[in-house]
Amino acid sequence: MAKITLKSVEKRFGDNTVCDGINLEVEEGQMVCLIGASGAGKSTLLRCINLLETIEDGEILLDGEDISLPGLNPQPVRRRIGMVFQSFNLFPHMTAVENVMLAPRRVYNKKRAELRSEVAELFERFGLADRMDHYPDQLSGGQQQRVAIVRALAMKPEVMLFDEITSALDPQLVGEVLDVLRLLKGSGMTMVLATHEMGFAREAADKVCFLKAGKVIEEGPPSALFDAPQHPDTQAFLARALK
């Protein structure tokens, strides 16, 4: 059974159909990259999986269980699915470590002291050990994004969603964030990324999906999709993206 299954998911904002019958399977431990032009529906799809958006039709299954059931309490589901945003969205009035500890403290009722040592390990692992007590505005974009990843990981999620997490970064800072993703993949995390980093998708993804106008046009292993795209839309997009 797939970790996440999307069955003809439809999402509309008014008259604008953003996800138009999307089917997708993400196996346990897989890294799936969603590629496509801005507005193709990549970000919205991730937000739907995390129940930040409700879907009009279709089903989203997590471990075979329908999480898109209308009326379902989203909070327990969100704890199992971490999300990282393009604009970091750290809480500016808290230090890095407070950002990370807030949700485990409130949701799992963990004590600050025991949490701090637990969280310190995560900071250590992602090269942020000396940044724990800094405020977000004292950190570089790359550091902020890594703190945001640590914040999501501290909830011990089963799946991580990454929404164009390198798009707001200076080019020389992109590498440090992608390294974190490689590290996570090595640890067996199930991940779905919306990304414009074609090189990274080709190198690290298990599966790549090309989206256009809310539809999955083509999907497959990166070697197939990047080197021998079948659909003319995919070919046109890649010709521009890889230029």
Place this chain on the structure above:
Amino acid sequence: MSKTNAAGKTRRQIYEDRLRRRSMLIAGGSTLAVFLTVILLVPLAPGWDRVKASFFNWEVFAKTFPKLLEAFKLDVAIFLWSAPAIVILGLLVALARDTRNPALFPLRILGAAYTDIFRGVPVVLTVYLIGFGIPGLGLPRPWNSPYIWGSLALILTYSAYVAEIFRSGIESVHKSQRAAAQSLGLSDADNMRFVILPQAIRRVIPAQMNMFIALQKDVALLSFIGPVEIFRQAGVFKSLLANFTPYVGAAAIFLAVTIPATRYADYLMAKQNRERS
């Protein structure tokens, strides 16, 4: 390489120094001209001698000022017990108006009605209606005290404004902050308490300070229903001495408190604008 003269200044610095000297000279000159005009022209007005005697009488001022200062303590006391109540009630009303829970819908309309009504009625009217109306129910002492009901009138009026300011602060926090907290599995209540409110409150502190400066002045409205605070005390002296100078003294005392507070609020506001840009 930059060219410098003997004083070690670049030609740009020399040019800017000259500009600065020039504008200071002009500002100083024009200020002096305005002040001289006022000082020379006002005494030429036909009633100036009478105004001077009844508003700026030094003897009366020196005699009444200590008593006025004493009476002002009451204004400060009323302010001090009203202000915390206003913060709490204002925040509760703001939260009530923000609630999405259908069970709390009555709270939401009540909150909206409350802010509409109390922002729509002149403060002095509210003071009269509550300050005379409620003790009129025949309450026993001490529950008929104008201190209680006058303060309540101020609290109800100011909480309505303060609630609206809190609400604008809550709405100014970007929705991505809410989404980030949601994505971590935080409950809506925790989201508000730990993520939204701390940011919202920080943003509206300068605006709230202006409200509290206004409150300090409006405490004087309680004089209409009894308490002998500074405004009423000044009125007593006016009748006693047939002179308006005590009012000028009272104004001076208010200014001694409100001007520093206003300056501080402006400073906070400017600092915040700098930080946000």
